[in-house]
Amino acid sequence: MRMKNLKVKKMFLLLRSFLLPxxxxxxxxxxxxxxxxxxxxxxxGPLSDSETLKYRSCTHxxxxxxxxxxxxxxxxxxxxxxxxxxxxxxxRDNFHCNNVACSxxxxxxxxxxxxxxxxxxxxxxxxxxxxxxxxxNSVN
Numbered sequence: 694m695r696m697k698n699l700k701v702k703k704m705f706l707l708l709r710s711f712l713l714p715x716x717x718x719x720x721x722x723x724x725x726x727x728x729x730x731x732x733x734x735x736x737x738g739p740l741s742d743s744e745t746l747k748y749r750s751c752t753h754x755x756x757x758x759x760x761x762x763x764x765x766x767x768x769x770x771x772x773x774x775x776x777x778x779x780x781x782x783x784x785r786d787n788f789h790c791n792n793v794a795c796s797x798x799x800x801x802x803x804x805x806x807x808x809x810x811x812x813x814x815x816x817x818x819x820x821x822x823x824x825x826x827x828x829x830n831s832v833n
Contacts, residue, residue, distance in 0.1 A: 737763060737764040737765065737770065737788065737789075737790060737793035737795075738763050738764075738770060738771075739762035739763035739770075739771050739772045739774075740762055740763075740787060745762065745774060745776065745784075746815070747780075748776040748777060748780040748783065748784045749774075749775065749776050749777060749815045749816040749817075750777055750814060750815065750816075751777055751811035751814060751815065751816045752811065752814070753811055754809070754810045754811050755778075756777050756778060756779075756811055756816065757775045757776065757777065757778065757809040757810065757811055757816035757817075758775065758776065758777075758778045758781060758809060758816075759773065759774075759775055759805050759807070759809050759818060760774060760775075760776055760781060760784065760785070761773065761774070761804065761805070762774040763788060764788050764789075764790035764793040764795065765793065765795035765796070766795070766800070766804040766805075767800055767804035767805075768796075768798045768799060768800035768804060769795040769796045769797070769798055770795060770796070771795075771804075773804055773805060773807060773818045773820065774818050775809035775810070775816035775817055775818040776816050777816055802820070802821040802822070803821075806821040807819050807820040807821045808821075
């Protein structure tokens with residue numbers, strides 16, 4: 694019985710000495726939470742206002758485009774945002790969304806139904822104020 698315990702212990706030590714360096718290499722090679730820009734990557738939640746500033750510079754309304762800030766839409770943990778069209782890919786690279794589960798709550802008005810514009814050199818998203826399907830301007 695004692696011989697069997699020694700073999701198990703040796704196997705454990707051998708396995709441990711192998712897994713630790715391999716784990717370190719995986720973290721080193723895979724970026725360990727950073728993207729091609731070297732910035733920290735969010736696992737799903739939105740970037741803070743200060744973190745989005747570098748993506749929101751503009752000179753005209755046409756420079757701006759709507760996107761969601763985070764992996765999920767505005768009703769499910771993310772946020773609506775307007776960013777510079779030329780920085781869309783770089784902005785989306787901040788999120789790893791493959792294993793993020795978003796809830797299925799609906800928003801009224803719908804996420805992304807607002808407008809984008811360039812104000813004071815920054816892209817801004819203005820939320821829609823009502824659902825267009827229940828507008829008071831509908832025909833009776």
